Amino acid sequence: MAKRTGAKYDAIIEAAVKVIAEYGYHNTQVSKIAREAKVADGTIYLYFENKDDVLISLFSDKMGRFISQVEEALQQVESPIDKLYHLIRLHFENLERDHMLAIVTQIELRQSNPEVRKGIGKILKRYLNVIDQILIDGVKQNLFRSDMDIRITRRMIFGTLDETVTSWITKNHKYKLLEQVDDIHNLFIHGFGKP
Template sequence: MKIADKHEKIVHAAIKVFARNGFYNSKIAEIAKEASVADGTIYLYFNNKYDILITIFEEEIGRIILKVKREMAKLDDPKEKLIRFAQIHLSLVEENKELAEVIQVELRQSSKFVKEYRNKKFAEYLNIISQIVKQGQAEGIFRKDVMPGVFKRAFFGALDEMSRFWVLSSKKKYGVNTAAQQISAFFLNGILSN
């Protein structure tokens, strides 16, 4: 087995275990077992338990941001971009339930380091939204009195809460598309001029 494989195997085992128990209730031994690896092996790839969490963050979230940005670049119309953003956000959550749970639950943990770290990556993600709003305002499609800094949080928050519901409950009455359409419709009709 190649080294990269083992690193990845441990990261994915950790995502599973953290999602199941939460970071503080997860034992290294459990991650090791899930990855079919000895406890000690984990320390050949990571400095400590905490480091695994940070790695999940770095590697997996970076990937997601990239994906969304690329998708946005394909579209011109800010209105369409917003709808697509909602769709892609929710479907990424759906496809990566365990990762989503770790991000949503654990990375809100208040360790100063994680908090600052989260904020950087997170700000980048939120700014994709405010950029869309600014573009729309420049083009006269969105109302000028909409504050992009408030909007980005409100829009993201709406999607995020919706995802939490999915991640935690698992018995959903409506699909990703319905939810994405509803949510972007709430907001869009709200910020479209006239």
């Protein structure tokens, strides 16, 4: 298998985002991805085992880059309250910028098989760990409630961000995701901040 870098690999990943967003995962054939990427069908199999591998790789590549961006940005921020704000903003900014990627991550990944969900779970765990660390730091700094269950709160945060983006997609992007940041941040802070 070819190394997963380079212009052809990137072209295949970008083509997969576009084709899966347009046709849906189950209606996407590898040949459609190859045509969109302007490569031969066989070239796909130099980089990927099958269509599931393309979807897992797409998510790992895009989400991995995003998580690295978040980790780097949060290193510049002191307060866990501000870190949470930046996390929400970056999450929405990333998906608002790329509507097709938002469709793939919010709609199509949920319709995939258990093997795909297992593959994406590994990279998603890294993102959830970022949220956990913000919460742990907030508790340590006495900014968040000490009796807060980190796992439940993390699920609440991720679930809220996830549902906000999904709703935005189903409403055909009629409003800006970034306009939601302040309200959602306030909801979280007043929900689990110190009384």
